[in-house]
Amino acid sequence: MLLARTDLISSTFEVTVTLADQQADPNSPLFSAKTFEELGLHQDLLKGLYDLGFSKPSKIQERALPLLLANPPQNMIGQSQSGTGKTAAFVLTMLSRVDFSKNKTQALCLAPSRELARQIMSVVVAMGKFTPVQTEYAIKDNLPKGASRITAHVVVGTPGTMTDLLRRKVIDTSEVKVFVLDEADNMLDQDGLGDQTLRVKNLIPRTGVQIILFSATFPDHVRNFASKFAPSANKIELQREELSVEGIRQFYMDCRNEEHKYDILVSLYQLLTIGQSIIFCQHRHTADRISQRMSAEGHKVASLHGAKDAAERDAIIDNFREGRDKVLITTNVIARGIDIMQVNMVVNYDLPLMNERGNQHSNDAKPDVETYIHRIGRTGRFGRKGISINFVHDRRTWSQMEEIEKTLNKKIIRIETNDLEEMEEVRV
Numbered sequence: 001m002l003l004a005r006t007d008l009i010s011s012t013f014e015v016t017v018t019l020a021d022q023q024a025d026p027n028s029p030l031f032s033a034k035t036f037e038e039l040g041l042h043q044d045l046l047k048g049l050y051d052l053g054f055s056k057p058s059k060i061q062e063r064a065l066p067l068l069l070a071n072p073p074q075n076m077i078g079q080s081q082s083g084t085g086k087t088a089a090f091v092l093t094m095l096s097r098v099d100f101s102k103n104k105t106q107a108l109c110l111a112p113s114r115e116l117a118r119q120i121m122s123v124v125v126a127m128g129k130f131t132p133v134q135t136e137y138a139i140k141d142n143l144p145k146g147a148s149r150i151t152a153h154v155v156v157g158t159p160g161t162m163t164d165l166l167r168r169k170v171i172d173t174s175e176v177k178v179f180v181l182d183e184a185d186n187m188l189d190q191d192g193l194g195d196q197t198l199r200v201k202n203l204i205p206r207t208g209v210q211i212i213l214f215s216a217t218f219p220d221h222v223r224n225f226a227s228k229f230a231p232s233a234n235k236i237e238l239q240r241e242e243l244s245v246e247g248i249r250q251f252y253m254d255c256r257n258e259e260h261k262y263d264i265l266v267s268l269y270q271l272l273t274i275g276q277s278i279i280f281c282q283h284r285h286t287a288d289r290i291s292q293r294m295s296a297e298g299h300k301v302a303s304l305h306g307a308k309d310a311a312e313r314d315a316i317i318d319n320f321r322e323g324r325d326k327v328l329i330t331t332n333v334i335a336r337g338i339d340i341m342q343v344n345m346v347v348n349y350d351l352p353l354m355n356e357r358g359n360q361h362s363n364d365a366k367p368d369v370e371t372y373i374h375r376i377g378r379t380g381r382f383g384r385k386g387i388s389i390n391f392v393h394d395r396r397t398w399s400q401m402e403e404i405e406k407t408l409n410k411k412i413i414r415i416e417t418n419d420l421e422e423m424e425e426v427r428v
């Protein structure tokens with residue numbers, strides 16, 4: 001069955017053709033009846049978009065941009081599947097709202113990880129290429145020591161560092177007009193970054209700031225808080241059954257035990273390196289341990305998690321992004337937002353579970369369906385194809401996977417682990 005993975009190595013031509021087809025299909029999240037010109041964007045931003053090779057908006061861009069750009073500005077809570085172009089929607093809004101003649105910070109954007117903040121910044125810079133936009137990071141260890149004043153138009157960062165810069169008045173918020181939360185459900189979750197994000201909000205003006213929340217998922221327990229955080233927002237929502245992306249085929253492998261998971265991963269190595277792959281573990285130490293073992297056995301893999309220092313994290317993700325590393329073993333730290341087109345396989349070495357800091361070993365640990373959606377969404381970006389494989393190894397992990405399957409109403413198909421010999425013969 002996995003032989004079909006060679007399908008993924010499509011030529012650029014095929015990708016372009018299927019993308020055009022999908023953008024012409026009203027049922028696709030990539031569909032749009034309009035052009036970017038019709039969405040009311042400034043000429044300089046249109047130039048930036050065409051320079052990036054964007055020819056038509058996706059559904060979320062077509063629906064959200066007119067609402068986001070209308071005056072007076074209105075808040076937005078926007079949901080759309082992974083890899084469907086939410087970033088462009090909020091980046092174009094920030095760039096449209098900035099008055100470039102003022103050297104003052106006018107747009108703030110928060111993301112849950114430094115990797116995602118850096119990626120968003122690269123989109124701001126690329127889409128703003130034909131504007132005089134000035135940008136600055138609010139992420140750890142990225143500011144010149146002793147920096148006392150930031151006046152960049154757009155500041156992108158993570159909530160802890162942003163709070164610090166706002167508290168110390170390094171950023172003057174008096175002209176802030178737009179405040180964006182990417183991965184908003186995660187940013188507002190009380191078990192996650194909720195408190196820190198609220199602190200940032202309390203440090204910016206109470207009125208006159210357009211609040212924009214985007215994510216592929218908005219679980220019930222954050223919806224209410226999101227509506228309070230962004231009052232009277234325009235809402236674009238998805239139904240549960242619309243959440244999973246068509247292009248991602250989901251599989252599972254029945255492993256005998258924890259050790260067998262490792263053996264299976266090693267035997268998949270060749271397959272993992274046909275394109276690029278991300279292997280998700282629940283814990284940092286698992287990511288380190290399996291990457292050390294695999295490296296010792298002569299396989300080239302990289303590992304990334306939040307316990308590494310900032311410079312190392314940047315180097316690891318940049319190496320992966322540029323294709324120098326093909327297999328990245330990681331934790332939930334990059335489950336969200338990371339956009340690397342060549343990633344055509346995701347492995348859930350451990351299934352994502354709720355209660356990160358709590359009882360994930362207990363028998364009633366619940367699967368974290370939102371994180372699952374985000375993890376597998378690292379592949380199948382903007383109409384591309386991808387594969388996800390879950391490792392299950394006992395009754396408990398089996399039933400956790402079943403719950404994910406039920407919640408998403410999407411069949412996860414079994415691959416026999418003893419098909420491996422056949423799979424090893426896969427060649428591009």
Ligand SMILES: Nc1ncnc2c1ncn2[C@@H]1O[C@H](COP(=O)(O)OP(=O)(O)OP(=O)(O)O)[C@@H](O)[C@H]1O
Nearest residue numbers: 054056057058082083084085086087216337339382
């Ligand atoms: N209109 C467009 N035409 C062509 N490519 C596009 C368009 N919009 C976005 N893309 C590309 O699609 C990819 C996915 O976009 P993006 O990262 O914004 O997805 P997302 O919806 O934010 O996903 P996630 O929920 O995983 O964060 C990016 O590589 C982006 O450059």
